[in-house]
Amino acid sequence: MPLLKVDHMTKNFGGLVAVDDLSFNVEPNSIVGLIGPNGAGKTTVFNCITGNYTPEAGSITFDGQSIKGLRPHKIVELGIARTFQSIRLFSDLPSIENVLAGRHCRMKAGMLSCLFHAPSQKKEEEASVERCMEELAFVGLAHHWQDPAGSLSYGNQRLLEIARALASDPKLLILDEPAGGMNEQETKALVDTILAIRKRNITILLIEHDMRLVMKICEKLLVLEHGSLIAKGEPSSVRNDPAVIEAYLGSDANKW
Amino acid sequence: MEQFLQQLLNGIAVGGIYALVALGYTMVYGVLKLINFAHGDLFTIGAYLGLTLLVSAGIAGALPLFAAILLVFIMVALFVALIGFLLERTAYRPLRSAGRLSAVVSALGASIFFQNAIMLIYEPRVYVFPDFLRPTFTISLFGFTFPGIRLFIVGVSILLMLLLWAFIQKTRVGTAIQAVAIDQDAARLVGINVNKIISLVFLIGPGLGGIAGLMVGLYYGQIDFTMGWGYGLKAFIAAILGGIGNIPGAMLGGFLLGIIEALAAGYISMAWKDAIAFFVLIVILIVRPTGILGERTAEKL
């Protein structure tokens, strides 16, 4: 059974069809890349899955449960965590608190126990801080734990977003251009981090323009143009698909 | 039915004034995202200054009435614009980088300051425009009789709205104002002097407020130093109702608020009139979260 199943999904903005009758599956423990030229509707697909947009038609099933129309926080709770294309960290807050934001939905302390710092709340708080430090360490940012997120380098901010997403114990991690703005060295480290995430039995769905990265780590590629799927399959076969070459040559060929 | 039409006319007359005050409000908001709570008091200054110039300074006696009033309108607009300009320079500009709410608090302070300054300069009593200044012709249309000045006020506010709208849409400076409203940094990058544009906006907005104040004085004949607070609040509601930052929206919001109030007073309860108006506003905002003509931009992710 696929972990995520998108079925005949359509999303319009006014008169514009951003996603057109799209269907695809994401199998458990795989790394799937969603690629396509700029404006193909990739991020819109992500936003529909994460609940930021509600598609007009079709269905989205995650782990056997329909998630269409649920609010984003609910979807995170069910196990889909995401990063944003334009980094959206809480830039004034220290890194550790950014990661704690991801942990929030796994914590239980209610308003009253927060006001009075009940013993259970204290215990949970300690455990969560520890867990979040581990996530920071996992992406290699432990020593930045109390630096404001906004003070980190661009590449580190992307890693911090990943740590924040990981803290919510996701089954599926959705990365929107994780290597955007990274230099070559950082990208290499990112590849290792993504592979390490997979080792934790977390499925990954990513949008990326860096084709070398995509080819290296993705087991399956989905190619999107004008909101429709024009090709899917293993990287090697997709690479030679004439429709894909046409789409990319037509617009953004240098990205190959 | 006749009562209904009469109430509709009453509402439009009141709404015209709300719209006029709301124009200046929305203009400042559109560019700076600042709720200028002092706008109502600039409006009051316009009314007092007009009275002083016309009566105490004797302009009304020195010139033919129509010319005198026109001249005083221009003088009031210029003077209140100057106050608005200075206000922005001293009380708002230092706070521009500090977030919008700091400037809102400063604006509240300015409102208290102006209100008390007027009270101290003049006396804390009601001032009355002498009768000879008030045009008292009446118009009969379709069986309704109403003071001509009502029509005049509605006409002037529509005219000013159109002028302002044309200025913003059709001129180079207007385009620059729009650019600053959308993104100050980007506007600066393309060579627009943002400070100058903001100063200009703070000349136009308060100038309009001053004109509105004098019109209220001439029409109703009675002014006092606290009147700006109420009109300012109503204008803010009107601007929000139409979609704040939007010039035709301010106009629409003003008229709509006037009509809602008149109908509420006429058909439901006079004492609850303002509460009903607020209630309608809240309901409209629940249905249309950015006002009637407000832009509904999808959050970019």
Add this chain to the structure above:
Amino acid sequence: MHDTTAAHHFHAEKNKTVGRFFEHNKRSVFYVALILLFAAFPLTGSSYWIDLGVNIGFYTLLALSLNVILGQAGIFNMGHMAFYGVGAYVTAILNTVWHWPVFWTMPLAGCAAGLFAAIVARPIIHLRGDYLLIVTIGIVEIVRIALLNDIGGLTGGSNGIFGISRPVLFGFKIVKPIHFYYLVWGMVAVSYLLFYMMRRSRFGRALNYIKTDDVAAEGCGIDVAHYKLLAFVLGATWAGMTGSIYAAKMTTIAPESFNFMESCIIFAVVILGGGSQLGVLISALLFIGLPEIFRQFNDFRMLLFGLAMMLMMIWRPQGILPMRPRLYAVSKKLFSGAKESTSKGQEKIA
């Protein structure tokens, strides 16, 4: 090479933690001194100064409760007086009609205000910035007009309600300004502590995430609407309880005490405070103290106050004291683990 850098980081961390500890103690000393100062104040002043102190206390309580909504969660609420008024009227009605002791009505007044907030805020909490601002102004005006129009014949119209009895605490009747002074400032101390603890918890953090970026917060798994509502209800409940004591202090209340202008003042207190509770306290002191200090200038009193309001904002555009970062006890053991993985990360890159 990287080993030494990591070690260096570790030492720096340790020093920072030690530094924080001293800072923490310095803060304790400061707060003890502050409490002593407030406790000793009535011994020196006349009843006028004490009464002024009580007034400042009321505004501090209101501002602390609004700080949860506006300062922590970033919800533009300019109608806080509505909840204060609901609390005051609930106490007044229960006390004068059914003769409940004032202290019994206090939790109920708080709950009533909280419930009222929950009902009115539910449909509007998703509104953004200024639209929410005008709606909250609308709420405070609707409440005032409703009280003025004597809803259900209970609120007494513009006359308000009079003859509210004084509260009795363990057989001790609270009558004089000095009694109220200790009662109100005791409540301030409790609220200060509770809200401080709240800020250092999952709940407090969630509010800060929402204030910074509500879309990102929702995307991280935080139920934004729920937490906004909770903050609103918590703040309103506190304002309601404050209103309850206010009614007992004044013994007579009228709708005009809960108007829009007063809401603006509270709003300004919170903004000038800058988000931190100490800032809010200082700000309340300034806002309520200044008009009284300006009393000798008679007619010029409010003129100077308006001027001072502008000057204070220009003097401190970000507020008097911005929020301090929270402290986290990150254990040593964790750090040695962190150090390892850091070096691992660096190896990978190399």
Add this chain to the structure above:
Amino acid sequence: MKKLLLLLLLCCLIPALCQAETLKIGLMCPLTGKWASEGHDMKNIVSLLVEERNNLGGVQGKTIELIVEDDAGDPRTAALAAQKLSSAEVVAVIGTYGSAVTEASQSIFDEAGIVQIATGSTSVRLTEKELPLFFRTCPRDDAQGLAAAEAIAKRGFKKVAILHDNSSYAKGLAEESRNELKKLGVGVIFFDALTPGERDYNAILTKLKTADPDLIFFTGYYPETGMLLRQKKEMGWNVAMMGGDAANHQDLVKIAGVDAAKGYFFVSPPLPQDLNSKAAKDFLASYKEKYKSEPVSVWAVLAGDAYKAIESAFALKHSDAKSIAGYLHKLSGLQGFSGDLGFDAKGDRIGKFYRTYTVNGEGKFVIENE
């Protein structure tokens, strides 16, 4: 900034240190806020009277010291002003305007043992509490309601529309009048409130017109009364209109215009300029000399009456609050600026002194002789 604040603090403390042998009385009035004009008139009148007395050598060989505090027309500020006056150890306080505001100060003065004479606080319940040290020089709403109802009945109106402004004064008067009219068998066909402080009452007048009354009784203040008269005239609606004592202000006619105001009538205690007594005439002369105008509001004049009562107590060597109160409770027939002055056991002003005024063709208030 900090130094400035310190300096201000010092300024506040210094006056408290140096005090000579004086008789201290307080005046609490709205110097800022929406009722500031009343407060300024009150301050003008009382300080003029104090000055005159001190120029004549004071009373009991001591000068009278007047301490003025602003209550801003707001109960909370009033409570603080009352505390401030209590701390200043005054024996008696004049003020204030507005029943809710007065009420907020009542218990403070009572607990501090200070005589309070309210001037513009007509709510019935203020004296029903029977506080021993509380008095008022203004009449109560029920007295005025009776006077108004009698005036209406005498003129033979049958269908009255009562309009108030939701202020505690106007609503009190409206309700008392409705009760009295019912007793006299006059029909009240409309009863509602308008929002004070607005300019445009056309919507309200349009609604009133459909009710078709033969008299509109608006119990609120003169600015709204003026606007109602003016807009009623503009509508071309000729219906009689009357008011209560809050309409007794010279600006009324200016706001309404002479034509629109003609025929309007109201019940009110008389202003000094309408009285023939020596006290009223002397006062009017010195007021005109000092302020170059006539007192415009009856409420401010009532503050003068309150001062007159306190001064007469001082003159008879009553100098502590208890004996002053004892004296005042028995006082009657003292010449005040608005007629004879005296108090009953509750502290209410005795005597029936309501008059009916009508606006004549020149826009002057003409008092009707009863």
